[in-house]
Amino acid sequence: MAFEQTQKEKVIESLMAARRQGQITEINLRFQGKTDEAEKVWQDNARLSAEIDILIGQMMDEWLGNAERAIKGLAKINTKLEAAVAEIKKQINVAQNVVKIIGLLDEAVAIAKKVVAGF
């Protein structure tokens, strides 16, 4: 099965890549002692992080909506499978009962024969 990233996945991926570049820039600026510039980049990154968190949360919510339908569909399938298993078990039970009934009939015939012989 091949997979294709959704548009939203692509957007989040590119936002995360941009933030990563921002983080690397911030670290470089701190190593160079440019603290003010580094703080500014940090603030931009923080805003971007908040957006990324929101988008990840949205993706999770959307997924849950789709999963709910799939769970219901699979539950229906499972009910049908349970019925198929039960049907086979039931038929075996019926056969066992038929054999038992033959045994009971046999006893009834033996009793009937004795009764007939008594007349």
Place this chain on the structure above:
Amino acid sequence: MMIPKAQKSAPIVHRPLCFLVRILTIVLAILGVAGCASISPAPFTALTTSIQQLRDGADASLSLVHERTRNRYIVEAAAGDVAKIEALLLTQPAGDPFGWASPDPPLFLKVARFREGVHRLNSVLVGYAGLLGQLASPDLVSPEQFEKLARDLNDNLRTSVQAFADSGPSNKEIAIFSTLGTAAFQAYLKNKQRSSLLKALNSNQPAIQGTAELGASAVRITAMALRNEYDHSSQKLAVLIASSKLSDSGKQATLRELIELDEKFIKEISILRILHQSYMALPAAHQELATGVTDPKRGLPMVIELLENGRELYRLYEELSKDDKKKAAGIKS
């Protein structure tokens, strides 16, 4: 036309019995049960095991994501992010005495709901695989059951027939009838078992395809969330290392921590890669089960791939757990 004496004097019960034996022999031949290989339950057991591993693996990864998003939230809120503190003050939705709402639900709460949803989806999938296993199980139409049925039928028929007619069929003939009768019934049920299984496998293929796509998508979202947390944690450590206030030994210790974080992240993301591959292999493995029932000589490469992925997952979990134990021991000492 001369009719042989023996045939002429055949008892009433005897003739229908001979006919029935012949019919039953034909039925057995049509169903081809004598030469037909029974369903192998092994691939179905393998599928159930693999899906259980998928469920456990996805849940373990999402547990990590939940813990990390929650910890990050605590740190950010504690640093004075008022909006984050406000989001923790849950309110009651109007008219819902049991509900709760947050003005801006924190990510960790969404992760918790997502984790529960993924677990539910995977559990229904585990249930499906288990039911397929039941339907494929040799125990469902077990030979022992039918041997007992044949014995009981034989015992009961013998006395019944003798009770009805003094010159009935021989014990041997009744035994053949009982054996063939139950064998035909067993063949019928085995055939029903096989056709029910095939019908289920074929008709549920699109549903399994859809579920596998959802599972794979959940793993990609999890990977995204895990990477998001890694990006935050690794950046924090790098900022510490860049700080001029930190001593050389402090920098070395933080660097070691960053390396360990990287190593851990590589293993965790590898687990997600394997989980993703397993979901991607699931539809083909499911399809293979159907072809395997039709032609048992066919190989099951995708089912085997799923099992191998499971072994690899176990190995990576073991490694991660060893690392955690080492780290915990290091902290204690």
